[in-house]
Amino acid sequence: MIDTLCLSGGGIKGLAFISAIDHLSNIKYIDLNIIKNYVGTSIGAIICFLLSIKYTPVELKHFIINFNFNYVNQKINISNILLHYGFIDGHKYIFILKKFLENKYNILDITFNDHYLLTNNKLTIIGTNFTKGTEKIFDYINTPNMSILLAIRISISIPIIFTPIFYEDEYYIDGGVTNNFPLKYCIMKNTIAIYIKNNINNKLNNVMSLMMGCCNILFNTISLKDNIKTLNIIEILLEISDINIINVNNETKNLILSIGHNAAIKYISNISYNICNNIINDIINDIF
Numbered sequence: 703m704i705d706t707l708c709l710s711g712g713g714i715k716g717l718a719f720i721s722a723i724d725h726l727s728n729i730k731y732i733d734l735n736i737i738k739n740y741v742g743t744s745i746g747a748i749i750c751f752l753l754s755i756k757y758t759p760v761e762l763k764h765f766i767i768n769f770n771f772n773y774v775n776q777k778i779n780i781s782n783i784l785l786h787y788g789f790i791d792g793h794k795y796i797f798i799l800k801k802f803l804e805n806k807y808n809i810l811d812i813t814f815n816d817h818y819l820l821t822n823n824k825l826t827i828i829g830t831n832f833t834k835g836t837e838k839i840f841d842y843i844n845t846p847n848m849s850i851l852l853a854i855r856i857s858i859s860i861p862i863i864f865t866p867i868f869y870e871d872e873y874y875i876d877g878g879v880t881n882n883f884p885l886k887y888c889i890m891k892n893t894i895a896i897y898i899k900n901n902i903n904n905k906l907n908n909v910m911s912l913m914m915g916c917c918n919i920l921f922n923t924i925s926l927k928d929n930i931k932t933l934n935i936i937e938i939l940l941e942i943s944d945i946n947i948i949n950v951n952n953e954t955k956n957l958i959l960s961i962g963h964n965a966a967i968k969y970i971s972n973i974s975y976n977i978c979n980n981i982i983n984d985i986i987n988d989i990f
Contacts, residue, residue, distance in 0.1 A: 704732050704934075706739040707753070708888045709746030711878035712898030713860075714950055715940045716745030717766055718962025719896055722936060724759035725966040732894055734758070741887050743828040743877040747857040748799070751850060754823040755806050763959060771950045774798065788865030792858065796851050803851075814853070815846035828877030828884050829856040832866060837880035839887070885935075896936040896965075938965040 709719050726732045734753065742750035752762060774794040782789055800810045807820065817825060827840040827850070839845075840853035856867045857877040867874045877884075883897045940961055 703736065704892055704894050705736055706741065706888050706893040707732075707737050707750060708883070708885055708893055708895035709742040709750055710883040710895075710897035711744030711746055711857075711876070712900075712938075712940075713745060715898050715900070715938075715958060716749065717955065717958045718898065718938045718940065718965065719746065719749050720759050720762045720766065721959040721962035722896055722938065722966040722969075723753070724763060725963050726894065726970075727759060729970065731970060738822065739824045739826070739888070741826040741828075741884050742857075743882050743884055744858050744860075747827040747854050747877070750825060750827075751799070751854060752802060754817070754821055754825050755803065756821070757802065757806070766955055766959070767952070782865060783862070786865040788859070788862055790864050792855055792864050795858065796855055799851055799854065811849050811851055813847050814840065814842040814850055817850055818842040825850065826884070826887055827853040827857050828881050829853060829859075830875045830877055830879040831872055832875045833872035837877070838874065890934055893934055894936070895934055896938060899937050899939045936965055936969045938962055 707723070709716070712718075723732070723734075727734055737753070740750035740754045742748070749762070753759075776790050776794060780789075782791065803812060804810055812820070814825065817823070824841060829838040829840060830836070831838045838856075840848060840850075840856075845853070852867070852869065856869065856874040858864065859866055859875045861875050861879070864876070883895070885893075885895055888895065938961060940958065
């Protein structure tokens with residue numbers, strides 16, 4: 703029985719997770735009412751959080767299609783680099799999550815412990831302790847009184863692009879730097895895991911494209927190093943270059959969602975193919 707969902711980082715491309723999950727739910731391969739463990743890094747942490755507080759993939763797809771992401775764009779502040787070590791402070795992204803939380807429970811923030819008591823779901827978010835150079839797990843066991851929104855803000859803190867977070871006298875950055883695909887916190891036989899694989903063909907047009915290209919290379923490597931081949935892992939290959947939160951239009955959003963949906967279809971097709979092949983091989987072996 704699948705009771706765990708694991709999602710990798712992947713930046714804005716991680717929106718593809720939603721359409722993949724929607725398809726798996728529609729064909730009843732997974733039952734979101736049974737999912738009790740959510741494990742995610744960066745964009746994966748955001749989507750895990752929203753699903754864990756009972757938003758449906760259909761609702762999230764509707765939001766993505768209709769929301770103008772230009773509203774959350776911030777002017778790149780060069781002085782922020784010098785003073786705060788990043789271009790963007792990320793407060794607009796957290797504001798959106800506050801609105802999702804307020805709409806569902808009439809609150810603007812929630813700790814891991816309160817979230818667990820409220821939803822009976824375990825949420826695990828991955829961050830990176832920059833000060834110590836180590837991976838950091840945020841959940842209701844290890845950090846019960848920590849704000850989930852703060853943990854998400856840490857997990858999405860792509861170096862240089864987002865300002866790092868100073869928490870409990872230490873600096874924290876994007877979880878993808880140390881564990882972009884946190885499979886090791888999952889029991890694989892009970893897990894459906896999805897990760898974004900970037901087709902590395904980076905274009906160098908500006909400083910932003912340089913930073914995002916470096917992140918693509920880094921996060922791809924970290925995602926794949928622990929990726930064992932298993933029936934429970936869906937790979938979403940997005941052959942889209944030069945895309946980030948700043949340049950997301952409706953065409954791009956629909957393309958990302960379509961790729962996620964098709965990846966889920968391919969995954970199910972491969973499972974059926976493997977099952978049939980196993981049956982055929984068993985028959986042949988028994989006969990001969």
